[in-house]
Amino acid sequence: xxxxxxxxxxxxxxxRRGWFGRLLQSPSGRIGLVLTALVALAALAAVAxxxxxxxxxxxxxxxxxxxxxxxxxGTDQFGRDIFSRCIEGAKSSLQVALVAVGLAGAxxxxxxxxxxxFGGVLDGIVMRIADVxxxxxAILLALAIVSALGSGWFNTAIAIAIxxxxxxxxxxxxxxLALRDADFIRAGRVLGFSSPRLLFRHILPNVAAPVIVxxxxxxxxxxxxxxxxxxxxxxxxxxxxxxxxxxxxxRALAAxxxxxxxxxxxxxxxxxxxxxxxxxxxxxxxxxxRARD
Amino acid sequence: xxxxxIEASAQQLVDVDAVAPTGRLPAFLRHWLVARFIWSIATLxxxxxxxxxxxxxxxxxxxxxxxxxxxxxxxPAQHAALAHYYGIDRSLWSQYFSWIGSVLTGNLGxxxxxxxxxxxxTRSALPVTIELALLATILGTLAGVALGLLSASRPNGVxxxxxxxxxxxxxxxxxxxxxxxxxxxxxxxFNYFPNGGEYRAPWQSLSENVQQMVxxxxxxxxxxxxxxxxxxxxxxxEVGSRDFVRTARGKGLSAARxxxxxxxxxxxxxxxxxxxxQFGYLLGGAVIVEQIFALPGIGRQVLQAIEDREYAVxxxxxxxxxxxxxxxxxxxxxxxRWIDPRVREQ
Numbered sequence: 001x002x003x004x005x006x007x008x009x010x011x012x013x014x015x016r017r018g019w020f021g022r023l024l025q026s027p028s029g030r031i032g033l034v035l036t037a038l039v040a041l042a043a044l045a046a047v048a049x050x051x052x053x054x055x056x057x058x059x060x061x062x063x064x065x066x067x068x069x070x071x072x073x074g075t076d077q078f079g080r081d082i083f084s085r086c087i088e089g090a091k092s093s094l095q096v097a098l099v100a101v102g103l104a105g106a107x108x109x110x111x112x113x114x115x116x117x118f119g120g121v122l123d124g125i126v127m128r129i130a131d132v133x134x135x136x137x138a139i140l141l142a143l144a145i146v147s148a149l150g151s152g153w154f155n156t157a158i159a160i161a162i163x164x165x166x167x168x169x170x171x172x173x174x175x176x177l178a179l180r181d182a183d184f185i186r187a188g189r190v191l192g193f194s195s196p197r198l199l200f201r202h203i204l205p206n207v208a209a210p211v212i213v214x215x216x217x218x219x220x221x222x223x224x225x226x227x228x229x230x231x232x233x234x235x236x237x238x239x240x241x242x243x244x245x246x247x248x249x250x251r252a253l254a255a256x257x258x259x260x261x262x263x264x265x266x267x268x269x270x271x272x273x274x275x276x277x278x279x280x281x282x283x284x285x286x287x288x289x290r291a292r293d
Numbered sequence: 294x295x296x297x298x299i300e301a302s303a304q305q306l307v308d309v310d311a312v313a314p315t316g317r318l319p320a321f322l323r324h325w326l327v328a329r330f331i332w333s334i335a336t337l338x339x340x341x342x343x344x345x346x347x348x349x350x351x352x353x354x355x356x357x358x359x360x361x362x363x364x365x366x367x368x369p370a371q372h373a374a375l376a377h378y379y380g381i382d383r384s385l386w387s388q389y390f391s392w393i394g395s396v397l398t399g400n401l402g403x404x405x406x407x408x409x410x411x412x413x414x415t416r417s418a419l420p421v422t423i424e425l426a427l428l429a430t431i432l433g434t435l436a437g438v439a440l441g442l443l444s445a446s447r448p449n450g451v452x453x454x455x456x457x458x459x460x461x462x463x464x465x466x467x468x469x470x471x472x473x474x475x476x477x478x479x480x481x482x483f484n485y486f487p488n489g490g491e492y493r494a495p496w497q498s499l500s501e502n503v504q505q506m507v508x509x510x511x512x513x514x515x516x517x518x519x520x521x522x523x524x525x526x527x528x529x530x531e532v533g534s535r536d537f538v539r540t541a542r543g544k545g546l547s548a549a550r551x552x553x554x555x556x557x558x559x560x561x562x563x564x565x566x567x568x569x570x571q572f573g574y575l576l577g578g579a580v581i582v583e584q585i586f587a588l589p590g591i592g593r594q595v596l597q598a599i600e601d602r603e604y605a606v607x608x609x610x611x612x613x614x615x616x617x618x619x620x621x622x623x624x625x626x627x628x629x630r631w632i633d634p635r636v637r638e639q
Contacts, residue, residue, distance in 0.1 A: 063302055131332075132339035135615050135622075137577035140595065143581050145609050147599040148347050230471045232596065242468070251473050255481035265470040272465040 004219055022285040029281025035274025039090055046091035053081035055088035055241045064257050074259040082259060086267045088241035093271065096235075099223035100160035106216050107161070108168025113207060115169065116176030117199060128174075130166035138163050142225055146234045154267050156235045160222050171214045172207050209286040213279055220275035227268050243268045247275065317598050324587075324631060333623050340615045341396075344388050392608070398458055401578050401609035406601060411609045416465045422583070425500075426575035427511035430523025433517025434568050440518065441564075442557075447610055458521065464519035472512045472585035479508065492589050510587040515572045524567040528560035535559075540568035560632045569625025576621065577614040 023029035044079060052072065059079030067074045070182070073083040117127035141200055145159035179202075186200050229235035230244030238245060246264035254261035367375070383391075393404065401411035437460075437547065444456030493501040533556050541555045542548075580592025587593075591614055598606035 096310065097617060131336050132343055135336050135340045135619050137574045137618060139580060140611065140614060142579035143580065144347055144607065147607060148440050228467060228469055232581065232584065247470055247473055251477065254477040268470060273461060276461060276465055
C-alpha cells in the first residue's frame with residue numbers, strides 16, 4: 001500500500017511508527033488519555049461491584065449528609081451514597097454511549113464506504129437518507145425516537161445510534177471518494193483484485209483514522225445526549241443510577257445540599273472533557289497534515 | 294407548514310434580486326438557488342416520511358398510547374371502532390397522504406386533551422423559541438468570536454491555552470447542568486425565580502421579557518460560543534498564515550487593519566456558516582433549556598406532547614421544527630455563497 005502512496009493516502013493513513021508517541025506528546029492527548037482511562041476504570045469498578053456502597057441501597061438515617069470519610073461525596077435524599085451512584089451512573093452512560101457509537105460507527109462506516117466505493121444509485125440513496133437525518137436538531141431526533149421506542153438504556157442507545165449513523169457515513173465516504181480513483185486502486189483493478197479485496201485491504205486502512213477520531217468525539221456527544229435524555233426522564237429510569245437523573249433530582253436539593261448537584265455535574269464534565277481532548281489529540285496524532293496546527 | 298416555507302423562500306429570492314448590485318441575480322446564484330430549493334423540498338418530503346414512520350409505525354398504535362396497558366382489555370369490536378376513530382384502520386399510505394394533505398392546507402392536527410389546534414399552539418410557541426435562539430446566537434457569537442480572536446492572536450501561547458480551555462469547558466458542560474445550577478443558585482441566593490408566570494413578549498413588557506430570557510439565553514449562548522470559538526480560532530490561524538496576509542503586513546498596513554479587514558474578512562465565511570448551523574440547531578435543540586426555565590417554546594411543546602402521549606402533536610411539531618431547520622440551513626448556505634466571491638469560480 002505504501003509502495004505507491006498518493007498524496008491522499010499520505011494524508012489519511014496513520015503512520016504505524018509513532019502515532020501513540022505523538023498522542024502522548026500533545027498536552028490534550030495526554031490529559032484526554034488519563035481522564036478517559038480514569039472514567040473507563042471507574043466503569044470497570046462498577047461492573048465488578050467494587051464500589052464503597054451499593055448504588056441503590058438506601059440508608060434512611062444517613063439522608064443528605066455532606067462529604068465525609070464514610071460517604072466520600074455525601075448522600076442523596078434517600079441516603080444513597082453519591083460517589084457510588086456517580087460511578088454507577090458513569091458506567092451506564094458509558095454503556096449506552098459504547099453501544100450507540102458502536103452501532104452507528106459500524107452501520108454508518110459500512111454505508112459510507114459502500115456509497116463512496118460503488119457510487120451511483122447506492123451513493124444517492126445513502127446520502128439522501130443522511131440528508132434527511134441531518135435535517136433535525138440531534139437532540140430532537142433522539143427525543144422523538146426514544147418517545148416512540150420507549151425509555152430504557154437500550155432504546156436510548158438505538159436512538160442515539162440512529163442520530164449518529166449519517167455522521168459516520170459522511171466521515172467514511174469522504175476519503176473513499178478521494179481514494180477511489182487513486183493510482184494504487186486503479187493498479188489493483190488492472191491486476192484483477194476483487195472489490196472486497198480492494199475495499200478491505202486497500203481502502204479500509206485509509207478510512208480508519210478519521211473514523212477512530214469520530215468514534216472518540218461521538219462517545220463524548222453520546223454521553224451528553226444520554227444524560228440529557230435521562231435528565232428529561234426519557235433515558236435511564238429510576239432507581240437505576242444515571243448522571244442525568246441525579247442532576248434532575250438535585251434541582252430540588254442543590255440550594256441547600258450543593259454536593260447533590262456538584263458530584264454528577266463534575267462527573268459528566270470530566271468524562272466529556274476527557275473524550276473531547278482525546279479526540280482532538282488523536283486527530284492531530286493520526287493525521288500528519290494537521291500535526292502542525 | 295411547507296407552504297409558508299415556499300413563500301418565505303420565494304420572498305427571499307425576490308429580496309436577493311432587489312439588493313444584487315447589478316440589479317439582477319447573478320446566474321451562478323440563480324442556478325444554485327433553483328437546485329438548492331428543489332433539494333430542500335425533497336429533503337422535507339423525506340423528513341415527513343421519517344417523522345411519520347417514527348411516530349406512527351414504531352409505537353404500535355394510538356390505541357395502546359391512549360389506553361396503555363388497558364388496551365389489552367378492549368373487545369375486538371371496541372378495538373376496531375377505536376381504530377376507525379383514529380383513522381389507523383386505513384393503509385399507511387392513505388394515512389400518510391391524509392396527514393400531509395392536512396399539513397399542506399395549514400391543518401397540523403388537534404391536541405386531544407386540550408382541544409387546541411397544533412397550528413395555534415405552534416404560533417404562540419415558535420416566537421418564544423426564535424427570540425431565545427436569536428439572543429443565544431448573538432451572545433454566543435460575540436463571546437465565541439472574541440475568545441477565538443484572543444486564542445488565535447498567539448497560537449499555543451498562554452492566551453491560546455486559556456481561550457481553548459474555556460472553549461473546551463463550554464463545549465463539555467451540558468446545558469442541563471448549567472441551567473440547573475443557575476436556576477438553583479439564582480433562586481436560592483437572590484430569591485428570584487426566573488420561571489414564574491407566563492411568557493411576555495418584548496413589546497408587552499420589556500423588563501419581564503428580559504428577566505425571563507436572560508438566563509436561558511446565557512446558558513444556550515455558552516453552548517453556541519464553544520463551536521464558534523473553535524471555528525474562529527482555526528479559521529484565523531489558517532487565514533493568518535496565507536501569503537496575502539504577509540503581503541498586507543509588508544505593505545505597512547496597521548496590525549488592526551490587517552487583522553480585521555484581511556484576516557477576519559476571509560475567516561468570516563466558516564464563522565458565518567457555523568453561526569447559521571448553531572442558530573438552526575437551537576430551534577429544536579433548546580428543548581432542555583426551555584424545560585428547565587419553563588419557557589413555553591416549541592421544544593417544550595414537543596416534550597409536553599411526549600409526556601401526554603399526544604402523538605399527533607409530536608408528529609406535526611417535529612415536522613415544523615425540521616422544516617424551520619432546513620429553511621435556516623438554506624438561508625445559511627445562501628449567505629455563505631453571497632459573501633464568498635470565490636464560490637462564483639466553481
